[in-house]
Amino acid sequence: MSVLADLLAEVFREPTLAGVARELATLAAPLWLAAIVGLLIGWAWRPRWAAAVVDVAATAQHQPVPVAAPQAPAQATTAAAESAVVVVDPRATTVSEPAEDDELAVNTPDLMHLRRVVEEKDGGPAWTHMMDRTLPTFRYQAWKREPENGPPQYRSSTIFEDASPDVVRDFFWDDDFRIKNTWDDMLLKHETLEECTETGTMVVRWVRKFPFFCSDREYVIGRRIWASGKTYYCVTKSVPRPSVPRCSKPRRVDLYYSSWCIRPVESRNGDGAMTACEVLLFHHEDMGIPWSIAKLGVQQGMWGCVKRIEPGLRAYQTARAAGEPISKFAAMAHANTKFVAGELTASENNDEAGSTSNNAQAEKPKHWTGNLPKVFVIGSVVALACTFDKGLLTKALVFGTARRFAGPGRR
Template sequence: MAALVDVLLGIFRQHTLGGAALELAILAAPLWVAALIGLLIGWAWRPRWAAALVGDHGQQQEAAAEALGPPAPQPMLAPITAPAEVSFRDTAAVVPRADVVASPEEERLAVNTGDLMHIWRLVEEKDGGPSWIHMMERTLPTFRYQAWRRDQSNGPPQYRSSTIFEDASPEVVRDFFWDDEFRIKNTWDDMLLQHETLEEDTKTGTLVVRWVRKFPFFCSDREYIIGRRIWASGKTFYCVTKSVPRPAVPRHSKPRRVDLYYSSWCIRPVESRKGDGSMTACEVLLFHHEDMGIPWEIAKLGVRQGMWGCVKRIEPGLRAYQIARTAGEPLSMCAAMAHVTTMFNADELDTEDNVEASPSSNNIEVEQPKHWTCNISKVLMIGGAIALACSFDHGLLTKAVIFGTARRFAGPGR
């Protein structure tokens, strides 16, 4: 260390700025060579998320879609009507028990009973997936929040959260999350820029909608083509939203299409924290994952840093929605379609074909230690950060940012 200090002092004793710059360049050359070698090795061992940076993922999906041939014809859907003509309040599509298993008409829908079984298994923790890692827990007077994450071997990170709102009914919470017009009007979801309904089935309540969501300045906005449908078992609602292929909707470079998106809720009444035994609280179990075209490790960092800020905006939005409903404001078409639910009995679901999975013990608090070879990419990243920090004399703040970024990526659980 003393030798390095002597060398640096000798450099800065140079009589000319050009001489000092030349000496610094010579000193930094080995570091830059090491960083370049690290980049070449890292690219040769390219991790799974690197394909997203060059568009390999999207090309593979398009090639697979071409290999499968044209999509199956969709059922004839009712034309979209104006909100004033919609009258769906308290209506429901009752499906016989046999239809819960399967039917050709049901399978042709954008969201079908296979999706119901999937979210039911997620709620019951019988989907056979990896263990959930506890991320966060917050408690405020009017709601409680917990979040978990798990990593897939061949897909983006998956998130599960439990939000319990005091003094809220499942029916109003269901309409609140389905109401895209109120999302934009109230701005509780400030990422949603545009929404439009492409298809609707007034018999089952199945919708296909198009979203455009705002992303940070260094990313282009994202476009989503989403299928939506709600099932009801008593006062418990299973609300499924997922990406659906629609080749007829043209793609554009901006906004960029997101092909993998899943965000579904189980909304159910729970006991209030008041301790009087009343079921006046409402729990929202959310299951979410998507491939935004951003490296998954960076996306995980962004989600972890911004999650609580987004969650805090939901509760004021819900209270404003409750006030509007109490005041008698008319339902939007989106919220009216939330009343067209498919009824079923959750107790009668056939669970014999469920994959074996451990129940509530499937949650863990900390990540398991990994083999040392899994840390090679972290070492390369730290080495690159050191090269940057030591090669540019931009002050302590710049170096702190560089080292801090490397530490976040290399830290445990990141």
């Protein structure tokens, strides 16, 4: 304030009114210019929620008035009711009867994409080795890669000794046990939104706990399991569901892909028995924080999370051996879709690789306008610094304020 007062006092010392007006115009010009540029940039770079509000208002304004349908014969009405999807509430479970594969939240192209990733034939960048840890009852290896237009991707191989693929499949699918056993201590709550008992396809909502400097995250996930013999392909990915309203907290994660290939492998005992189980995991998501920070968090916390899985699996094996009833989620894991690997491979050769994969659809290049707010703030502060004073102390203070407001805050 003292700097501004001194500057104004110096302006009003001008001997003529024209001189005062000229100095005031010189002082105010950068501020007006910054304000006009800010308005133009703000309109061009509207946040998603503002565009969504405009779209909803326009849709509501042009929404046609529903017209009562003609009365159908009683037999036709009964037949339609038997094959319809039962909807009780937008947030309640929707149970769907047999449906076409392409109408499901997770379908055959997702299986094809996962198989290509497992076989390293998806055309993505090469994997870089990150970690290799071995304990008496399991071994863990991890790799990562960084696509040009998406978040970092992670691949891991975990081999559990004395574990069957069936139990491991149920273990990872069982949301109730995740919370009960707390082996996945990030999962705060879950609910089932849709399920198809014929194919085992589900849509679930998760709320996951994030560190104190981030708000919790919400996931709307579609998932399904395919089986080829004793090998299971488990796909989980984010799916759009407008019926689930967005909230400021927890924040919705729109890009999420976490899928497994679970298969029997030879034990390390050297007896040739296929009594071990390998879990190949492929994971990436856009959590809404800078990818560089997310990478650092994954590298620091990966092994700590992995070590919690093995005791959870052993507790799950003990519960199953004791005859405890399986949960609804484990029962849905049993309703997997059977397929013959050779037939699917022949079908894949006739399709374009990766044309409908969740990974290719969701990952979009970041536009250069994503940095416009910081450019605007820093540019405005530069103009202020050069206008107010020529001293280094004032400029250091103003530039420090710019870094504070333009730097990463709570996401």
